[in-house]
Amino acid sequence: xxxxxxxxxxxxxxxxxxxxxxxxxxxxxxxxxxxxxxxxxxxxxxxxxxxxxxxxxxxxxxxxxxxxxxxxxxxxxxxxxxxxxxxxxxxxxxxxxxxxxxxxxxxxxxxxxxxxxxxxxxxxxxxxxxxxxxxxxxxxxxxxxxxxxxxxxxxxxxxxxxxxxxxxxxxxxxxxxxxxxxxxxxxxxxxxxxxxxxxxxxxxxxxxxxxxxxxxxxxxxxxxxxxxxxxxxxxxxxxxxxxxxxxxxxxxxxxxxxxxxxxxxxxxxxxxxxxxxxxxxxxxxxxxxxxxxxxxxxxxxxxxxxxxxxxxxxxxxxxxxxxxxxxxxxxxxxxxxxxxxxxxxxxxxxxxxxxxxxxxxxxxxxxxxxxxxxxxxxxxxxxxxxxxxxxxxxxxxxxxxxxxxxxxxxxxxxxxxxxxxxxxxxxxxxxxxxxxxxxxxxxxxxxxxxxxxxxxxxxxxxxxxxxxxxxxxxxxxxxxxxxxxxxxxxxxxxxxxxxxxxxxxxxxxxxxxxxxxxxxxxxxxxxxxxxxxxxxxxxxxxxxxxxxxxxxxxxxxxxxxxxxxxxxxxxxxxxxxxxxxxxxxxxxxxxxxxxxxxxxxxxxxxxxxxxxxxxxxxxxxxxxxxxxxxxxxxxxxxxxxxxxxxxxxxxxxxxxxxxxxxxxxxxxxxxxxxxxxxxxxxxxxxxxxxxxxxxxxxxxxxxxxxxxxxxxxxxxxxxxxxxxxxxxxxxxxxxxxxxxxxxxxxxxxxxxxxxxxxxxxxxxxxxxxxxxxxxxxxxxxxxxxxxxxxxxxxxxxxxxxxxxxxxxxxxxxxxxxxxxxxxxxxxxxxxxxxxxxxxxxxxxxxxxxxxxxxxxxxxxxxxxxxxxxxxxxxxxxxxxxxxxxxxxxxxxxxxxxxxxxxxxxxxxxxxxxxxxxxxxxxxxxxxxxxxxxxxxxxxxxxxxxxxxxxxxxxx
Ligand SMILES: Nc1ncnc2c1ncn2[C@@H]1O[C@@H]2COP(=O)(O)O[C@H]2[C@H]1O
Numbered sequence: 001x002x003x004x005x006x007x008x009x010x011x012x013x014x015x016x017x018x019x020x021x022x023x024x025x026x027x028x029x030x031x032x033x034x035x036x037x038x039x040x041x042x043x044x045x046x047x048x049x050x051x052x053x054x055x056x057x058x059x060x061x062x063x064x065x066x067x068x069x070x071x072x073x074x075x076x077x078x079x080x081x082x083x084x085x086x087x088x089x090x091x092x093x094x095x096x097x098x099x100x101x102x103x104x105x106x107x108x109x110x111x112x113x114x115x116x117x118x119x120x121x122x123x124x125x126x127x128x129x130x131x132x133x134x135x136x137x138x139x140x141x142x143x144x145x146x147x148x149x150x151x152x153x154x155x156x157x158x159x160x161x162x163x164x165x166x167x168x169x170x171x172x173x174x175x176x177x178x179x180x181x182x183x184x185x186x187x188x189x190x191x192x193x194x195x196x197x198x199x200x201x202x203x204x205x206x207x208x209x210x211x212x213x214x215x216x217x218x219x220x221x222x223x224x225x226x227x228x229x230x231x232x233x234x235x236x237x238x239x240x241x242x243x244x245x246x247x248x249x250x251x252x253x254x255x256x257x258x259x260x261x262x263x264x265x266x267x268x269x270x271x272x273x274x275x276x277x278x279x280x281x282x283x284x285x286x287x288x289x290x291x292x293x294x295x296x297x298x299x300x301x302x303x304x305x306x307x308x309x310x311x312x313x314x315x316x317x318x319x320x321x322x323x324x325x326x327x328x329x330x331x332x333x334x335x336x337x338x339x340x341x342x343x344x345x346x347x348x349x350x351x352x353x354x355x356x357x358x359x360x361x362x363x364x365x366x367x368x369x370x371x372x373x374x375x376x377x378x379x380x381x382x383x384x385x386x387x388x389x390x391x392x393x394x395x396x397x398x399x400x401x402x403x404x405x406x407x408x409x410x411x412x413x414x415x416x417x418x419x420x421x422x423x424x425x426x427x428x429x430x431x432x433x434x435x436x437x438x439x440x441x442x443x444x445x446x447x448x449x450x451x452x453x454x455x456x457x458x459x460x461x462x463x464x465x466x467x468x469x470x471x472x473x474x475x476x477x478x479x480x481x482x483x484x485x486x487x488x489x490x491x492x493x494x495x496x497x498x499x500x501x502x503x504x505x506x507x508x509x510x511x512x513x514x515x516x517x518x519x520x521x522x523x524x525x526x527x528x529x530x531x532x533x534x535x536x537x538x539x540x541x542x543x544x545x546x547x548x549x550x551x552x553x554x555x556x557x558x559x560x561x562x563x564x565x566x567x568x569x570x571x572x573x574x575x576x577x578x579x580x581x582x583x584x585x586x587x588x589x590x591x592x593x594x595x596x597x598x599x600x601x602x603x604x605x606x607x608x609x610x611x612x613x614x615x616x617x618x619x620x621x622x623x624x625x626x627x628x629x630x631x632x633x634x635x636x637x638x639x640x641x642x643x644x645x646x647x648x649x650x651x652x653x654x655x656x657x658x659x660x661x662x663x664x665x666x667x668x669x670x671x672x673x674x675x676x677x678x679x680x681x682x683x684x685x686x687x688x689x690x691x692x693x694x695x696x697x698x699x700x701x702x703x704x705x706x707x708x709x710x711x712x713x714x715x716x717x718x719x720x721x722x723x724x725x726x727x728x729x730x731x732x733x734x735x736x737x738x739x740x741x742x743x744x745x746x747x748x749x750x751x752x753x754x755x756x757x758x759x760x761x762x763x764x765x766x767x768x769x770x771x772x773x774x775x776x777x778x779x780x781x782x783x784x785x786x787x788x789x790x791x792x793x794x795x796x797x798x799x800x801x802x803x804x805x806x807x808x809x810x811x812x813x814x815x816x817x818x819x820x821x822x823x824x825x826x827x828x829x830x831x832x833x834x835x836x837x838x839x840x841x842x843x844x845x846x847x848x849x850x851x852x853x854x855x856x857x858x859x860x861x862x863x864x865x866x867x868x869x870x871x872x873x874x875x876x877x878x879x880x881x882x883x884x885x886x887x888x889x890x891x892x893x894x895x896x897x898x899x900x901x902x903x904x905x906x907x908x909x910x911x912x913x914x915x916x917x918x919x920x921x922x923x924x925x926x927x928x929x930x931x932x933x934x935x936x937x938x939x940x941x942x943x944x945x946x947x948x949x950x951x952x953x954x955x
Pocket of ligand 1 (some may be wrong): 888
């Protein structure tokens with residue numbers, strides 16, 4: 001008796017559960033991790049039908065396009081792949097549904113030496129896949145010969161030794177049984193299919209000769225059989241989590257009263273995970289011969305094949321073998337799609353697969369973000385509805401099996417459209433022409449995110465020639481065009497070099513991390529992240545914004561604007577072209593040593609210096625007692641207290657001479673930026689350092705303390721009493737020297753070292769070893785430069801982002817790395833530099849008067865010389881000094897002192913600041929605005945106490 005095969009390749013129902021069916025009925029719906037793809041049908045109905053009726057074809061197309069997409073998205077794709085896929089299909093000699101499916105899905109590695117078995121396969125497979133028609137004919141089973149790997153010989157175990165083999169992904173040229181291969185042996189795609197031992201479940205109600213023959217055949221083929229005698233036991237066995245999951249189920253359909261084969265088939269097909277199981281029904285010969293309705297019913301409920309009963313082991317074994325190769329093996333291959341789909345769906349690059357009319361059949365998750373549309377809005381639409389592009393141009397490339405590289409404009413919903421890079425890879429699933437296009441879309445965000453990944457790719461891959469030089473895409477896009485390798489070789493070499501260096505800007509890392517977050521977030525969140533990334537890519541990340549300054553507050557606007565703006569004033573006013581430099585010098589103290597009145601002053605001085613670390617230190621008294629040379633006295637005292645002489649291994653005399661030289665280079669005629677200001681900043685620095693050491697936070701070592709004091713002492717040396725903007729506007733040589741960038745602070749730092757190194761007698765660094773000197777120098781320069789106000793918000797924001805502003809938190813984060821230490825040092829000198837609004841009221845008002853006077857003098861000079869006026873509101877005839885102080889505290893001081901207090905715990909600075917602020921408000925209400933108003937007010941303040949407690953009590 002001959003076995004007769006009956007296959008459901010086309011006619012059989014799609015092997016889907018009810019839920020899957022429902023899910024699939026939504027266009028573009030995603031089933032678990034495995035998303036759907038539309039078939040080639042031209043309308044939805046057809047698509048549905050086609051899905052149901054041609055699972056093999058459908059799966060083949062999916063796999064082909066998905067594999068091409070995965071390969072192209074991973075950078076391995078090329079036009080040759082697209083062509084090859086098509087070529088494989090075209091060269092397919094097998095002419096069977098299932099073979100076509102396998103063939104188109106996974107073009108072969110060319111192993112060679114398999115011609116014979118190829119024809120054997122062809123014979124055997126053609127015999128069983130007669131397009132759904134019932135056929136009955138002898139099977140040339142003896143012609144099926146497959147070489148064992150390596151030896152090329154056959155033996156019963158070797159010939160059928162599938163447990164050793166790797167089930168081939170690819171068609172005719174792959175040996176069906178071979179040794180386990182390396183992934184690298186596979187050409188395309190690099191995904192080995194699963195290669196498990198084949199589990200077979202045999203549900204037979206009695207142990208008759210047909211059953212015995214099947215059992216023996218399955219042993220001969222080294223299948224792992226399980227035997228059951230009822231439908232219930234079959235379902236239990238199949239669903240058993242440890243023993244279940246059979247590749248083949250053979251059901252005895254000869255005795256429906258004992259085993260109701262149709263019902264059992266339905267139940268199995270409704271069980272989870274049965275989609276890759278092959279179901280075979282054994283029917284009586286008479287059923288086959290008389291009427292095909294019973295067979296068709298079995299196929300319709302989900303059996304893949306009906307075979308005629310046979311008591312012969314060889315016939316059973318050849319039948320099982322055919323089932324293995326024509327059904328089980330392709331199912332195993334198809335099951336690998338899950339992994340490909342998962343890869344594709346999680347890919348950062350947006351991938352859309354279209355049919356040959358450019359109608360989207362599949363879209364992965366990233367395409368939602370790039371197109372700003374939901375998946376079900378994308379799938380089913382024509383490409384022209386999704387993007388603005390010259391579609392005929394794309395098609396003209398792809399119809400010639402060429403990849404297309406170019407740009408599209410998205411038609412984003414409720415957003416302005418944006419440019420995206422697209423690469424279109426043609427894929428042929430059936431016939432000669434491309435049946436699908438794999439479109440890989442890349443927005444600028446993902447391009448940025450993949451820069452580092454591209455760095456790696458660059459080491460092995462050449463760059464695309466069609467894309468603009470230097471663009472992100474030019475970094476990203478690989479191409480196998482030989483000419484592009486040659487022409488872009490130089491650029492690539494340098495990029496490769498760059499990528500191999502341990503270089504990566506923190507901002508690149510941040511953008512890359514954000515882009516990763518973007519992959520798995522909602523559309524809304526992705527949009528927000530887009531905006532965040534836009535901001536992050538801007539220059540001047542920490543550049544202050546003036547948005548919160550009220551326009552009706554012109555004094556504040558003027559002052560803050562001038563403080564935070566660098567370079568020449570951008571005013572179209574009549575500028576003189578003269579290169580007048582500012583008036584310098586005059587009234588400098590002599591170089592002679594300081595001689596104090598030995599009697600009264602010296603005792604007053606020593607009393608005063610006793611309080612050198614008090615916050616209400618009488619700085620103006622020191623100025624008076626030292627005849628406007630407070631820096632030397634206070635400096636020596638503070639250096640002594642902080643053991644600077646030992647730290648620098650340098651005698652006190654060198655430090656004294658150094659202080660004299662430094663102080664000499666402050667301009668005593670400046671009302672504000674003179675050596676009293678330097679001494680004041682040095683004193684505030686010392687108080688902060690003291691506070692930090694009291695708190696036993698191991699933040700500042702002796703070198704840090706010494707360098708902080710030195711930086712404070714010299715941070716405004718040779719200040720001309722005019723702002724950097726003034727120097728730029730007046731073409732001062734300093735502005736020319738420093739290119740209008742950070743002019744004054746650069747000059748202060750440079751002057752400090754120029755003077756110190758010029759004379760060994762005052763060189764306080766002379767006994768430091770080279771490394772210590774370099775460290776000291778870098779700290780001092782960095783601290784002085786940090787006093788530049790244009791970067792005020794940058795320093796503050798960085799400090800707050802690391803250390804926070806939570807006053808309640810008693811344990812501030814220790815600055816445990818170099819970067820954080822730099823933040824603390826910068827914040828320290830900044831707070832010291834503008835500490836005047838946080839000092840006792842008397843001092844605060846005096847400093848305000850002095851800075852206002854200096855600003856007025858600048859405005860006077862600007863007017864006199866017809867220069868742009870940097871702060872027009874600081875006109876001595878019109879200015880409200882009270883208002884300027886209110887604005888200064890509100891916009892510059894308040895947040896900074898809050899943050900600083902929470903770090904070093906000096907609540908008095910915030911209390912003084914708040915008290916002073918309230919007083920300025922009061923003064924403003926009282927009409928105390930001009931210099932003379934302030935001076936008058938100072939007369940009454942002279943008697944006021946310094947301590948904040950007494951001040952608060954009194955007022
Ligand atoms: N009380 C104040 N009122 C207005 N501006 C001030 C006050 N104190 C300091 N400044 C400004 O803040 C700047 C800080 O850096 P400079 O010392 O270079 O110059 C300082 C002044 O321009």
